[in-house]
Amino acid sequence: METIDKLWDALSEYLQHTKKLSPVFIKNFVLTTRPISLENGVLTIVVPSDVHKEFWEGDLADDITVVGYHVTRKEIIAKVLTESEVNTEIPDVREEIAEFLPSAQEEFHAEDAKLNDRYTFENFVEGNSNKVAHAAALAVATKPGVTYNPLFIYGGSGLGKTHLMQAIGHEILSNNPLAKIRYITAENFTNEFVESIQKKKMSEFREYFRNLDLLMIDDVQFMPRESQTEVEFFHTFEQLINNGKAIVMTSDRLPKDLDNFTDRNVSRFQKGLIIDIAPADYETRLAILRNILKREKIEEVDDKILQLIASRITTQIRELEGAWTTVYTQATIRNKEITTDFVEEILATLNGDSYNSTKEMTILSIQTVVSEFYGLTVKDLKGKKRIKVVTTARQIAMYLSRELTKESLPKIGAEFGGKDHTTVMYASKNIEKRLKNDENFKKEVDKIQFALK
Template structure:
């Protein structure tokens, strides 16, 4: 399939929109247009020279990292001034900030307390199997008859198995039916932070109106309500107001309501009023179907052979996110090595993930001899900080970078769940861990010195894993 420059740019730009702040995307990438493909390089037109230079230095390398997945092959991105705009006066970014987007008068559709929905998290992109069929059916029923069946809908399961996908699928379906829907999609941490801010600023009335006068409440990771008595009190009344108004509530957690420690009994009771559905780990056939769906969505059917998909499905079992991450890593590895994708290449590219599998499957792979504490110790020594600092709540630059690197290496070398990583670093929530992983991957794509440093630490840990002795 041959894509036009505009189609190529649209795919890359949509990937960027998922990881960049919305204001950054709208200011720098939205005003650009694809010009032409020259060999393995996409030329993109910017409105003026400053925009071209800024995008070239800040976004070109990041966009190139999306190409193997979005396009099925590597592609460089370069920016230059559009010919027809070259005569325009260059915008003086040093005198004034970029113009704010024109905001229309508030409407019900804009009245949302919501982090952005992932455009891929729709029902038609969700692969149903024995491990999630009940939860998927309940989610679709809740979307078709909000507030009438399965209210609240409580979905629980391990990290990375599709709970958030189903939750957002409900939002997408209801928005398709009613674009003016008032929606709140928040994590427990965001709800808590907004609640605290409202108390500090004396705006509790506004806070309650915003959360209680909505049509659809989606709350991720309610297990983090544990121990927060005042937040639980406020959430209890918010829940009651929405439920009694006949509006839909959807909640996710890593465990069923009764197993959440420190959760008030009255909240447990309400969470069980509707439907409690489990999302479990997919079996082999389901994992193969998920990978084939991923390949189809990203137009990689001709790039990844079936035997490679089956190989990955047999040995990567922890989560759907881990499966999809394996595909991304394999594509990037094949691109860097300039090799065709094969089972041998997959075994080479995914050796770290395979080490986390059953050792009987890989008798040639030595057992893991490193732990989270080992990774924290080695990273801390490289960056000149302490392991306790990495586990602390302190957010200084001196600690943030090595903490993110340590989280990244825990994921890469030990294949830990996001919740496990967060708990090992001071009880941070999974969204913080995801941000850390993405930040390290982004910095490694754009900073050679940083990449070299991370690979140095990784090499030391690999030496420890195979020899039991820490390299220098």
């Protein structure tokens, strides 16, 4: 291990000081990567996602060869594995993989960029639902116009697409304050285009937008179909791409489902990277609330309060933040202590479907909460994978289905991919035994049950 450690230290030093990669890149692409072995001239490393893998194989492979020869006097090549590949190729090294960290950056703001000062990588809370999108955004911010161009981020409303998009702009400005950057919604792009026609300033409009270094256009699903605006956007898009400039777009749907764009536009959107952001799982929602308190320097709130809110507001991050703001404001105005009863009272008054105090307990609801907690899918629980984390989650879900619903053992087994009722019995007994003997495991299950309330 001495040689591999020496090689890795030298490579990290080289990337940071000789190649002068940004601190954000080092933290999110280098510190999240771990060397596993060095055998027969092959350095095997483990990365968190396919985005990281592509970057290491494409942009950093030569650096490994250069530094490897300097350290070992032998030709070294890299073998890059993702976490999922590690499960099959190197089953015992998962604990060696560092948790993928959110980035830290110094905030910059250019007046013309129209960026929200809060929407930085530093304030973005990463979780299983947005990990790959976060990594892709960092890659674009590091090499704009070269990596994943265009970047198309899609997902439901209020999940963090705009935050992630604008974080790219902030990071580029931190590296190059003179970069010409603009964030704009599709609706405002349309309005500015129409206004330029009315005021006979089309040449200025085109000069401005077609000479940007980064164009970030939000909610492209709202751009009018087969209009002059769409034609103008097409030519703007073409010129920016041809000039090696970066484009980032967001939408609530995939490019192929955009019925407001002609095929020629859709085909161009699909040439880059298309990445989705899913609803945040419980752990991410809780981390977001903790981050809000840290940012606002609020220290007196019990973590159980945050756990309650995170378990109740399960849709949009925007609604999650709004729920906390409502709770805290009401407590301040009414001079009330923030207790669980007080939070229940406030949440019960909120409109919409985000909060459901009479949530029906079903096998599916249990499967959903358990799979979210462990960063899995309901399909994983119903499948035949025997990876430890999947097996544990499946058994917990079976145990809770038996404890919290009135369904029979055969019915529970059937809902887990047609398992036999004896499998459900074994899983329940195994979980009961672990709950008695493993305090940390008991805390995990308690959190899941809390989220189910």
